[in-house]
Each structure stands twice: as structure tokens, then as C-alpha cells.
Amino acid sequence: MAKPAPPPFSWTLRIYWEDTDAGGIVFYANYLKFFERARTEWLRHLGLEQQHLRETTGGMFVVTHTSLRYLLPARLDDVIQVSAELQDKGRASLSLEQQATRHDGPEASLLCAGNIRIGWVDATSLKPARIPANILDRLEVKK
Secondary structure, eight states: OOOOOOOOEEEEEEOOGGGBOTTSBBOTTHHHHHHHHHHHHHHHHTTOOHHHHHHHHSEEEEEEEEEEEEOSOOBTTOEEEEEEEEEEEOSSEEEEEEEEEEEETTEEEEEEEEEEEEEEEETTTOOBOOOOHHHHTTOOOOO
16 A cells, blocks of 8 residues: 655745835745745755755755746735645656645635756756665655
8 A cells, every 4th residue: 555645844934024025025036935945944854954965965956947826925924834745756856846825714825836846966066966865765755
């Protein structure tokens, strides 16, 4: 029997003044920062701290592709959840689905959704490389 996929990793953050534009709405590019932080925390949650990976393997993850859809605005002082869920893993890259949601009582409002591809590179040359097997073994793909 196949093991059920784990729920998406979720990380909570509050929207600060520095995250917003003059209208008090989150500046669109900041969702990329929020998604980056959630991916970093997802890896940390799996015991894969990025600086340690670089020091022990000589490799690192880099973003190679992003695609985002903006659906609703987040505003100053909102508390949002940012998720990271592995969709596909290859020998040299990972594809993740990420979402930013705001919980308005019992309902969740999807603010931004994205597909992010990260590739593994040699940290010195920045040339693509295979993701070490011990890292791939820790990653569960959504089924």
C-alpha cells in the first residue's frame, strides 16, 4: 500500500509596512520573497539547512523558473500562511506548488499561487549537477 503524501508544509507570517506599497497592499514581488522563505523553512523542517548543504556537498539550490498568479491582495497587518508542496523531483531539479492564503474566520482566501522550479548546482561553478541521493530520499512528492 502506498504511503499517503504528507500535507503541504505551511509557514505563518505577518505583513509589515515594509512589505506593502503606498496603498498598504503587499507589493507583488514580495510574494517571491515569502515563497523563498517558506521553501527555506520547508527544507529546514526536513533537516536540510541550506548553508549546511552547501558546506557538506558543495552544491546548492537555485530558482530556475517561477510562475505566479495573483488573486487577492494581502494588506498591512494581515497574518498569512505560505505553503510549499513538492510536486515533482528529478535528478537535478524540484518543482513545487506554493500558495499564500489568509484565513478569514473558518474560510481561507487564496491570495497568490505559484509554481516554482529549483535546480541543484555546483556552488562554485554554478553549473547544473545531480541532487545528492540522500537529499532526494528525504523528499516526498504529492501523489
